[in-house]
Amino acid sequence: MSDVENFIDFCTSEFGRRLMDQEAEYIRKELQSCKRILDVGCGIGSIEQRLPEFNITGIDSSDEMLQEARKGSDKEFIRGDAGNLPFEENSFDGIFYLTSIEFLPDYKKALEEASRVLKDRGKFLAMILNPDSHYFKNHTNKKDSYFNRVKHRNPGEIKELASRYFTVDDEYFLGIRDEDTFPTHEKEYAALYVLKGMKKE
Ligand SMILES: C[S@@+](CC[C@H](N)C(=O)[O-])C[C@H]1O[C@@H](n2cnc3c(N)ncnc32)[C@H](O)[C@@H]1O
Numbered sequence: 001m002s003d004v005e006n007f008i009d010f011c012t013s014e015f016g017r018r019l020m021d022q023e024a025e026y027i028r029k030e031l032q033s034c035k036r037i038l039d040v041g042c043g044i045g046s047i048e049q050r051l052p053e054f055n056i057t058g059i060d061s062s063d064e065m066l067q068e069a070r071k072g073s074d075k076e077f078i079r080g081d082a083g084n085l086p087f088e089e090n091s092f093d094g095i096f097y098l099t100s101i102e103f104l105p106d107y108k109k110a111l112e113e114a115s116r117v118l119k120d121r122g123k124f125l126a127m128i129l130n131p132d133s134h135y136f137k138n139h140t141n142k143k144d145s146y147f148n149r150v151k152h153r154n155p156g157e158i159k160e161l162a163s164r165y166f167t168v169d170d171e172y173f174l175g176i177r178d179e180d181t182f183p184t185h186e187k188e189y190a191a192l193y194v195l196k197g198m199k200k201e
Pocket of ligand 1: 040041042043044045046047059060061062065080081082083097098099100103104105
């Protein structure tokens with residue numbers, strides 16, 4: 001199966017849908033005040049489907065992912081690189097990365113670009129796979145797991161660099177044990193490490 005087929009399989013499974021629902025709810029709460037939002041590394045548009053009331057533009061470098069995204073939502077999906085965003089400066093009120101920034105070869109350039117296209121005091125949100133979680137470790141023990149493509153396994157470094165451009169708080173979110181999900185902020189159980197803040201003026 002191709003990456004996209006595998007990804008669709010996961011996102012449409014009962015477990016995958018449950019995860020995506022909770023991730024979308026988190027994004028809804030964090031970005032509800034934002035008029036125009038950019039989703040960087042939008043994949044097959046799972047979040048766009050779940051947040052129909054939001055004005056989101058999805059960008060991804062994969063044509064195959066975008067083709068699938070367009071089937072599920074009539075939002076705008078654009079092909080492009082996180083490190084070279086095809087938008088003018090001060091274009092967005094909010095920007096988010098859902099399990100995407102840690103896969104980028106150059107997250108530093110991506111953060112610079114995020115800051116450029118965000119308006120002053122625009123919201124920044126990065127939901128990063130937590131390498132310290134049992135969930136992550138279980139996946140990376142499997143040879144063919146997509147998680148093995150994560151390029152940055154020290155999210156603290158991403159936080160440090162993000163702090164140049166944004167006020168940043170962090171928290172752990174989304175407990176996963178086997179296929180059960182539960183609320184937690186514990187590092188070893190939370191599947192995601194979240195950075196959230198606002199562009200500095
Ligand atoms: C793990 S998937 C996450 C997709 C989506 N955010 C989600 O949570 O369902 C990572 C996505 O990042 C995209 N991606 C990787 N490198 C990229 C780049 N340089 N610019 C934009 N997107 C990129 C991939 O094509 C893929 O769709």
